[in-house]
Amino acid sequence: xxxxAKQAEVExxxxxxxxxxxxxxxxVEAPVVSEAQKNPExxxxxxxxxxxxxxxxxxxxxxxxxxxxxxxxxxxxxxxxEVVEGEVxxxxxxxxxxxINAKSEGVISLNxxxxxxxxxxxxxxxxxxxxxxxxTGQLVLSHRxxxxxxxWDRVNAAHESGEIVNGFVKxxxxxxxxxxxFGIEAFLPGSQIDVKPIRDYDxxxxxxxxxxxxxxxxxxxxxxxxxxxxxxxxxxxxKKEIIGQLEKGQVLxxxxxxxxxxxxxxxxxxxxxxxxxxxxxxxxxxHPNEIVELDxxxxxxxxxxxxxKSRIQLGLKQLSKHPWDxxxxxxxxxxxxxxxxxxxxxxxxxxxxxxxxxxxxxxxEMSWSTHLRSAQDFVSVGDEVEAQILTLDREDRKMSxxxxxxxxxxxxxxxxxxxxxxxxxxxxxxxxNFGVFVELEEGIDGLIYISDLSWTKKIKHPSEFCNVGDKLxxxxxxxxxxxxxxxxxxxxxxxxxxxxxxxxxxxxxVHKAELTEIVDKGATIDFNEDIVAxxxxxxxxxxxxxxxxxGEEAEFKIIEFNKEFKRVVASHTAIFRExxxxxxxxxxxxxxxxxxxxxxxxxxxxxxxxxxxxxK
Numbered sequence: 108x109x110x111x112a113k114q115a116e117v118e119x120x121x122x123x124x125x126x127x128x129x130x131x132x133x134x135v136e137a138p139v140v141s142e143a144q145k146n147p148e149x150x151x152x153x154x155x156x157x158x159x160x161x162x163x164x165x166x167x168x169x170x171x172x173x174x175x176x177x178x179x180x181x182x183x184x185x186x187x188x189e190v191v192e193g194e195v196x197x198x199x200x201x202x203x204x205x206x207i208n209a210k211s212e213g214v215i216s217l218n219x220x221x222x223x224x225x226x227x228x229x230x231x232x233x234x235x236x237x238x239x240x241x242x243t244g245q246l247v248l249s250h251r252x253x254x255x256x257x258x259w260d261r262v263n264a265a266h267e268s269g270e271i272v273n274g275f276v277k278x279x280x281x282x283x284x285x286x287x288x289f290g291i292e293a294f295l296p297g298s299q300i301d302v303k304p305i306r307d308y309d310x311x312x313x314x315x316x317x318x319x320x321x322x323x324x325x326x327x328x329x330x331x332x333x334x335x336x337x338x339x340x341x342x343x344x345x346k347k348e349i350i351g352q353l354e355k356g357q358v359l360x361x362x363x364x365x366x367x368x369x370x371x372x373x374x375x376x377x378x379x380x381x382x383x384x385x386x387x388x389x390x391x392x393x394h395p396n397e398i399v400e401l402d403x404x405x406x407x408x409x410x411x412x413x414x415x416k417s418r419i420q421l422g423l424k425q426l427s428k429h430p431w432d433x434x435x436x437x438x439x440x441x442x443x444x445x446x447x448x449x450x451x452x453x454x455x456x457x458x459x460x461x462x463x464x465x466x467x468x469x470x471x472e473m474s475w476s477t478h479l480r481s482a483q484d485f486v487s488v489g490d491e492v493e494a495q496i497l498t499l500d501r502e503d504r505k506m507s508x509x510x511x512x513x514x515x516x517x518x519x520x521x522x523x524x525x526x527x528x529x530x531x532x533x534x535x536x537x538x539x540n541f542g543v544f545v546e547l548e549e550g551i552d553g554l555i556y557i558s559d560l561s562w563t564k565k566i567k568h569p570s571e572f573c574n575v576g577d578k579l580x581x582x583x584x585x586x587x588x589x590x591x592x593x594x595x596x597x598x599x600x601x602x603x604x605x606x607x608x609x610x611x612x613x614x615x616x617v618h619k620a621e622l623t624e625i626v627d628k629g630a631t632i633d634f635n636e637d638i639v640a641x642x643x644x645x646x647x648x649x650x651x652x653x654x655x656x657x658g659e660e661a662e663f664k665i666i667e668f669n670k671e672f673k674r675v676v677a678s679h680t681a682i683f684r685e686x687x688x689x690x691x692x693x694x695x696x697x698x699x700x701x702x703x704x705x706x707x708x709x710x711x712x713x714x715x716x717x718x719x720x721x722x723k
Contacts, residue, residue: 190253195230205234205248213248220250222290233257251290258289262330266320274318274332276311284311286318286332293320299333302342303364303374306401342377349378353419355409358426363403371395373407373421380419382407387423389430389463391449398423430463431504440496444508448490456482458492458508466506468494475511475518475550485510517550518591525551525593527583530600535577543569545579545595553593555581562598562605563637563673604637605670612638612665612675617682621660622647630655632663638675640665646678655679 196212197204203226205213213234220226235253236246265272274286274293284295295318297305318332361373361380370383387398399405407421438444446460455469473485486492494508517524525531525547533545533553542556560572573579585594612618612634622642624631629643642663647655655661664685667676 190233190235190256192231193234193248195226195228195232198226198228203232205232207234207236207246207248209246213246215248215250254290258291261289262291262293262320262323266323269319271317271319271337272332273315275315276313278312279308284308286316288318288320288330288332291330293318293330293332295332295334299331299335302335302338302377346377349376353409353412355411357409358406359409361405361407361421363399363401363405366395366399366401368394371399373405375407375419378419380407380409380421382421382423386410386421386425389424389427390459391457391465429504430461431501434461434464434501438496438499440499442496443493443513444496445491445493448486448488448492451482451486451488453481456486458494460506460508464506466494466496466508468492468508468510472497472507472509472511475514475516476546476552511550517548518588521551521588521593522586525583525586527586529583530580531583532578532580533595535573535575535579537575538569540568543573543579545581547581547593551593553581553583553595555579555595555597559584559596559598562601562603565673605673608638609668609670612640612668614665614668617662617664618677619660619662622655622657625657630657632677634675640675640677642677642679646680648680650683 191207193205193207193213195203196206198217200217202214202216203220205215207213213236215232215234217226226232232250233253234248234250235256236248261272264270272288274288274295276295277285277287277292279285280294283297284300286293286295297308299321300308300311316334317337318334319336320330321333321336322331323329359375361375363371364374364379365372368384370381371387373380373382382395384392384395387395392398405423406426407423408425409419410422410425411420412418444458444460444466446458446466448456449459449465450457453470455467455473457465457467459465468482468486470480470482470485473482474480492510493513494510495512496506497509497512498505498507500506531547533547535543536546536552537544542554543560544552544554546552555569557566557569560566560569564572566572579597580600581595581597582599583593584596584599585592587593618634620632620634622630623633623639626641629641630647632640632642634640640663642655644654646666649655649661661679662682663677663679664681665675666678666681667674669675
């Protein structure tokens with residue numbers, strides 16, 4: 108390069124000498140154009156900068172001014188941090204030599220061109236001066252930095268204008284994808300990939316897609332792009348067109364967009380509609396995924412929509428014939444049918460006897476027993492059962508079924524199996540305030556009134572006497588075949604102890620016992636485990652005038668005994684009062700027998716009585 112500059116200097120000197128000679132010999136000639144003016148780029152390129160700076164080659168002032176003018180017009184100012192365009196003039200194993208029309212060529216590492224493996228000599232590239240001169244006097248350029256600067260300019264412009272840009276999806280990241288846009292890593296949120304939920308993000312990796320720049324954070328150098336925005340723009344037009352043509356009963360094709368527990372969302376081409384779970388199938392289903400799957404194409408019918416047509420109700424089952432309409436005409440009341448239990452409620456169970464055709468078995472039709480229980484005691488969901496059709500309403504599409512009708516009615520021969528007075532053993536099934544329900548067999552229940560539980564015990568509630576599930580011996584007291592009622596008794600299975608007590612504790616009999624408890628208006632005495640007698644207060648007085656106390660033992664006389672009401676009343680006072688009366692009566696009788704009064708004695712007695720009355 109130095110030799111070229113020296114040769115250029117010699118040629119320039121010779122040219123000047125020739126021009127000077129010609130000027131002296133000729134008087135009037137055309138102006139001479141110098142080599143520098145003819146080819147300024149060649150002159151600048153070949154000029155020996157080193158000789159000029161060292162003072163070896165002298166340059167006239169006029170030529171120096173012309174030279175400085177050419178430099179300003181043709182050379183790049185390396186002091187400005189601007190992105191300039193350069194040309195690849197040579198490629199080595201490690202670097203690319205770039206001519207940017209400056210004092211010297213620049214060098215860029217080939218690592219910065221990894222994205223462009225087809226780089227060749229003659230290609231135009233954008234560069235930024237990284238180091239103005241290295242140790243060898245060459246410029247160190249950066250293509251990567253130039254790309255970043257230009258990329259930000261392009262991204263900002265695309266954001267302002269709304270321009271659609273191409274981006275390369277590099278990889279997945281938390282919440283979305285990383286996209287290369289003009290060399291800048293931009294973030295693509297998962298919600299901005301498509302209008303429908305994305306389940307497989309990997310399908311987009313290493314793909315080039317169109318995006319719209321939706322947000323730029325200059326402080327943190329963040330760029331957010333969206334592919335969904337482009338789709339929505341197209342969909343919005345389709346949506347307006349579809350909504351404008353919606354009519355009830357219209358059949359459209361859609362794609363399953365989302366499945367929930369309560370229904371299925373269908374994409375009708377930009378407009379979403381909902382098929383409720385009850386409108387998916389005529390048969391009962393537990394979850395919509397039993398009928399449809401994601402991305403499945405379906406024909407659906409429009410059932411209803413709101414005024415703005417933003418909430419669209421769709422149906423799938425309405426496109427097929429109702430199962431009740433397909434039910435055979437030969438099916439009638441009294442027929443036996445088989446089906447599967449699909450739903451159980453407290454009041455009964457629903458049986459699917461055909462696809463979409465259900466019948467109800469009320470709990471009262473599950474057993475001949477009058478003691479109603481839960482339907483779960485008889486059947487479970489999924490059970491295959493046989494039943495008889497009790498009612499059939501094709502117009503209202505209702506059917507009632509019965510299971511107990513398939514077995515004989517136990518009340519048919521009730522009089523022979525359970526005649527009045529017969530003894531049996533039953534199971535306690537339920538309590539009421541007034542008695543106990545006892546089941547003799549499936550379908551045969553009887554009631555024991557609380558008064559028929561015990562001969563002696565005073566029972567306030569049946570739960571004091573027995574528990575549900577207990578076995579009890581009973582006697583049939585009454586039988587009402589028409590009313591299907593059976594009256595039972597438990598105490599009648601044993602002898603009435605009050606028949607014996609009626610003699611033992613007869614009125615006038617005396618018994619020795621301890622005063623058990625002081626109660627209102629008297630006290631009680633426990634003669635035995637069955638006989639509890641009542642002692643009124645006035646009958647608690649002793650011979651000395653004092654009253655009996657709790658725990659004090661004494662003799663008591665029975666003054667009342669009522670077997671029907673199990674009432675016994677006793678008295679302690681009656682014992683000594685009766686003795687006094689007997690003694691007085693006996694003394695008077697003896698005195699009358701021993702003394703025969705005379706008329707004189709009578710007169711003396713009357714006189715004494717008269718004197719007493721007169722106070723003498």
